[in-house]
Amino acid sequence: MSLYKLTPNGVETRLFDLRHTLESAQPLTFFSDYHERKGTLSYVADKRIIDTKFSGTADAGRFTIKGSALAAKKKDILHRFRLTDDMEDIYSRIITDQFMQDAVRNYRGMRLTINDPWETTLCYIVSQYNNVKKIRGTVLKIINRFGTEIIEGKKTARSFPTSEELADATERDFRECGAGFRAKYLKSAADFCTNNLNLYKLQNKGYAEIKESLMEIDGVGDKVADCIALLGYGKSEAFPIDVWVKRTLERVYFKGKDKKIKYLHKFAEHKWGNDMGYAQQYLFWQGRQMEKQNVRL
Numbered sequence: 001m002s003l004y005k006l007t008p009n010g011v012e013t014r015l016f017d018l019r020h021t022l023e024s025a026q027p028l029t030f031f032s033d034y035h036e037r038k039g040t041l042s043y044v045a046d047k048r049i050i051d052t053k054f055s056g057t058a059d060a061g062r063f064t065i066k067g068s069a070l071a072a073k074k075k076d077i078l079h080r081f082r083l084t085d086d087m088e089d090i091y092s093r094i095i096t097d098q099f100m101q102d103a104v105r106n107y108r109g110m111r112l113t114i115n116d117p118w119e120t121t122l123c124y125i126v127s128q129y130n131n132v133k134k135i136r137g138t139v140l141k142i143i144n145r146f147g148t149e150i151i152e153g154k155k156t157a158r159s160f161p162t163s164e165e166l167a168d169a170t171e172r173d174f175r176e177c178g179a180g181f182r183a184k185y186l187k188s189a190a191d192f193c194t195n196n197l198n199l200y201k202l203q204n205k206g207y208a209e210i211k212e213s214l215m216e217i218d219g220v221g222d223k224v225a226d227c228i229a230l231l232g233y234g235k236s237e238a239f240p241i242d243v244w245v246k247r248t249l250e251r252v253y254f255k256g257k258d259k260k261i262k263y264l265h266k267f268a269e270h271k272w273g274n275d276m277g278y279a280q281q282y283l284f285w286q287g288r289q290m291e292k293q294n295v296r297l
Helices: 018-023 027-031 070-080 087-094 098-106 117-126 132-146 171-176 180-195 207-214 222-233 243-253 261-292
Strands: 004-007 010-013 033-035 040-045 048-056 061-065 149-152 155-158
Touching: 010 070, 018 027, 027 040, 027 117, 027 132, 040 155, 048 070, 048 149, 048 155, 061 070, 087 098, 087 261, 098 261, 117 132, 117 180, 117 222, 132 171, 171 180, 207 222, 222 261, 243 261
Parallel strands: none
Antiparallel strands: 004 010, 010 061, 033 040, 040 048, 048 061, 149 155
């Protein structure tokens, strides 16, 4: 059976769950308009409003797209939700133990997404020492303040502002959007990515070169650079380690013993190879949800 099928007004999918994907703290979590009960999703990409509904199950689902420019919108959905990924094959490689088997069972169909590199950079600078609700609030305020209005039929939205559109913004502007101490890093990143680093010219580079370039941006350290490489460029060999991933790795695989980040990177590389980005997403979300439910790892 094929991994996906294009239909006249949408895309049919296999092994895809929209709710798990959107709830798992990826860039679209921070700015898209998603209604779980209705299965509707709306976001802006390439100055177009992508207004879609997902129906069905993780094993057999369907995106139905509204509006015009359907070919371009299907292409964006295919790319953004990585619908060309063979999840059966990926699962066969990342299910290396009981913890990962449970994670895949619980969040079957959760995909990594690939997003605009600048969107991803801004979102993860805002994410530092922050929670999803506050990240989303800040990002939406930046979009509403600096984004360009898009009108498609009766629907209106604002585009995600480019680094060029934000280059004239001040630290105060970003603080007024709720960025706090991150305001200076957003200001610096907007300037740097407008004048010194073209994020889009990194598209065809390898993971190591992309990460090295990203870390030239003030406020982008190892973890944030890995987030951008993974979710802005689709580099599945990236393995972002935040406090939740570190804690989960240590508790599940090292009996709670403290391990250095470099050691954990090597451990992940050895255990999951080039699929470690996918392994990280399942590890992160399973560990995070177990913590919320007070389930001992």
